Amino acid sequence: MIRLPPFTYLAPGTVDAAARLMAEHGRDAMLVAGGTDLYPNMKRRQFEPKVLVGLRGIRELRGVRGSASGWTIGAATTLSAVTAHPGIARDFPALATAAGLVSSPQLQNMGTIGGNVCVDTRCNYYNQSYEWRKAIGFCMKKDGDICLVAPGSSRCWAVSSSDTAPVLWALGARVRLIGAGGERTVPMPALYRDDGIEYLAKRPDEVVADILLPPAEGWRSAYLKLRRRGSFDFPVLGVAVAARMDGDIVRDARIVLGAVASLPRPAERAAAALVGQRVTRELIARVADLAAGPAKPLDNTDFTHPYRKKMTRVFVARALAAVAGLQNGSAASEEVA
Amino acid sequence: MKVRVALSVNGESREALVPVHKTLLEVLREDLGLTGTKHGCELGECGTCTVLLDGEPVLSCLALPVETEGCRITTVEGMAEGGRLHPLQQAFAELGAAQCGYCTPGILLTATALLADRPSPTRQEVKDALAGNLCRCTGYTKILDAVELAALRMGRQEART
Ligand SMILES: Cc1cc2nc3c(=O)[nH]c(=O)nc-3n(C[C@H](O)[C@H](O)[C@H](O)COP(=O)(O)OP(=O)(O)OC[C@H]3O[C@@H](n4cnc5c(N)ncnc54)[C@H](O)[C@@H]3O)c2cc1C
Ligand code: SF4
Ligand code: FES
Ligand code: FES
Numbered sequence: 001m002i003r004l005p006p007f008t009y010l011a012p013g014t015v016d017a018a019a020r021l022m023a024e025h026g027r028d029a030m031l032v033a034g035g036t037d038l039y040p041n042m043k044r045r046q047f048e049p050k051v052l053v054g055l056r057g058i059r060e061l062r063g064v065r066g067s068a069s070g071w072t073i074g075a076a077t078t079l080s081a082v083t084a085h086p087g088i089a090r091d092f093p094a095l096a097t098a099a100g101l102v103s104s105p106q107l108q109n110m111g112t113i114g115g116n117v118c119v120d121t122r123c124n125y126y127n128q129s130y131e132w133r134k135a136i137g138f139c140m141k142k143d144g145d146i147c148l149v150a151p152g153s154s155r156c157w158a159v160s161s162s163d164t165a166p167v168l169w170a171l172g173a174r175v176r177l178i179g180a181g182g183e184r185t186v187p188m189p190a191l192y193r194d195d196g197i198e199y200l201a202k203r204p205d206e207v208v209a210d211i212l213l214p215p216a217e218g219w220r221s222a223y224l225k226l227r228r229r230g231s232f233d234f235p236v237l238g239v240a241v242a243a244r245m246d247g248d249i250v251r252d253a254r255i256v257l258g259a260v261a262s263l264p265r266p267a268e269r270a271a272a273a274l275v276g277q278r279v280t281r282e283l284i285a286r287v288a289d290l291a292a293g294p295a296k297p298l299d300n301t302d303f304t305h306p307y308r309k310k311m312t313r314v315f316v317a318r319a320l321a322a323v324a325g326l327q328n329g330s331a332a333s334e335e336v337a
Numbered sequence: 338m339k340v341r342v343a344l345s346v347n348g349e350s351r352e353a354l355v356p357v358h359k360t361l362l363e364v365l366r367e368d369l370g371l372t373g374t375k376h377g378c379e380l381g382e383c384g385t386c387t388v389l390l391d392g393e394p395v396l397s398c399l400a401l402p403v404e405t406e407g408c409r410i411t412t413v414e415g416m417a418e419g420g421r422l423h424p425l426q427q428a429f430a431e432l433g434a435a436q437c438g439y440c441t442p443g444i445l446l447t448a449t450a451l452l453a454d455r456p457s458p459t460r461q462e463v464k465d466a467l468a469g470n471l472c473r474c475t476g477y478t479k480i481l482d483a484v485e486l487a488a489l490r491m492g493r494q495e496a497r498t
Contacts, residue, residue: 002379004358008338009403039360039399040380056404080393104469106447107381109393110400231468232382 002043002129011054015061015178015209018053022205023180025051031207033076034111036103037119045130046120046142061114061209064088071213075114079164080105082113092171092213094221094240097333098163101225104232114208117165117175117188121158121196121262122234123300125149141197149300157298158196159259161234165192166258167223169266170240173213179206192263199262218244218251222322224315225334228302235259236301237308241319243274248324250274255287255316260295260308267291270316279324288317311335342402346371347415353402361405362386362397365412373413373442377471384470387443388412394447394469413442416449424494425449425487434483436474444470448484456495457488 012018022029030049032038033056041047055061061076064085071091073082082088083100102108102116125133125148126141138144140156147153169188176185179202191208193201202208221242227233238258244251253274255267270291277283295312297305315335321327338357343350346369353368362379365371365388377383379398386398389411416423425445428434435441444467451458451466458466463484472480 001363001376003363004360006338006356006358009340009357009401011403035399035401035404036381036396043380054404103381104384105466106384106387106394106396106469107399109390110395 004042005048007049008051009054011057015058015207018207019178019180019205021053029053031055033115036107036111037115041120070215073113073211075208076112079108079111091216092221094167094223098167098223101334102163113164116162119162121199122161123158126158149298156196159301160263161259163235163238166238166240166256166264169264170242170254170256171213173211175208176210177202177206178209179203194263196262220323222319224319226311230336236303237311239315239319241323243323248278250277255291257295260297265294267294284317284320288313291316340403342406344410346410357403360398361400361402364402371412371414375439375442385440385443387446389446389450392450394450413445424490428483428487432479432483434479440470440472444480452488456492
């Protein structure tokens, strides 16, 4: 048996209480929601918190609510509940798709959307047992001081591997954070930092309380995921496209790439090239080339990085065709290679 | 930190005094004597430790008992009734859908949840539902056949009563 390291488990009843407990216990404490990311990491001794602050019992963190100003998804809502929600599936098909492609059905029943946007970054040299990491020599993300992927590098390049984060970013979502010192609401990009270790830009005591989505109002969206098997595997490439269309003219567009950097990576020039244009096959090819530019995958996930870079272009083209209603045949949401 | 947990397992209330960091899988097997639930990867990557929590398949290797208090837990031991195998168990035995049997408890429970939601699933729906359960022996075909056979028989039984 690979067992969890010992800890004390606290189960606050409100988000405010959770934030206070986090502030009180400082670096010794971590938040846990579904535990599907944290517990495997703790078993591999990537984290050994003395105190866990559990979010599962907090009612205000659960459920999807719609209003005139958009949708609010409580952070502890399970991925299954997000996928199954008819309003989300109608207004934000890319989000329903992404949540439904995370890991496996059992993990979607346990894992939450808040945990998904805060999921730890990944790397072939890090997501290994303690013994494996010890044998090869620890890296700076845990217990060591060098990077094994880029030995000359002073930073960690572990990969942002959330399926929903690029989609939420493309959809213009915001997150409401509640900390011991008060609450604030920030756009998705402000939640992340370009660093494989300190990948979140929030304070440790801040709890992601809700994810706020603006009204869909003419926005269409698609998400495509690349992985080796059709289940279990994390994305080694995710492509989220959202566009507001006026007939066949694009009024506004966002393209965000997952699993190509330590944070979701927007392809801003590519998206800008769509605005005001009629979507044609030629335009899609040009935009897909531009979008592959910011994708700089390193050799630290499954598949070779040149292949992942090539697939970025292919996937952006397919996702754009799907959003513009141009694709031939059915729009597969993932590719298993 | 030890805690007293009160769990509802297969319709019985069970209590245990356990370290809080013991997983549900460990407590079921080591403290409650329910070894039908298997341990495989213990990291969420195989599905053999699947149990039902309020009817939904979840992984017991990544759940803490303190997080499951107040929920109905079903393990493979809770499937047979009065000494009679559940139709899924019967079909798995008849069709050879279990070889080494290691994945079987998790698959039986996942299939139970599927059939509760969809009494006559398509083959694709069975495949999608079982996408979180690995089997290293059968090649899956017999498992899919057995779930379909059980669904058929359960449908007939329903029609008769
Ligand atoms: C085999 C396997 C395959 C997986 N495949 C995928 C995949 O394909 N795609 C994918 O995206 N993920 C995958 N995951 C990771 C994980 O299951 C999901 O990301 C899940 O959504 C995490 O949610 P959780 O509630 O379980 O998070 P937890 O494990 O509870 O938490 C994850 C992290 O987020 C923090 N956190 C949780 N909730 C909050 C909150 N409300 N506010 C602030 N911080 C919070 C925790 O402190 C922790 O650092 C996989 C995991 C496994 C074991
Ligand atoms: S990118 Fe380098 S430092 Fe970061 S986890 Fe991988 S090997 Fe370690
Ligand atoms: S033992 Fe739980 S998923 Fe493998
Ligand atoms: S029967 Fe052996 S793993 Fe499935």
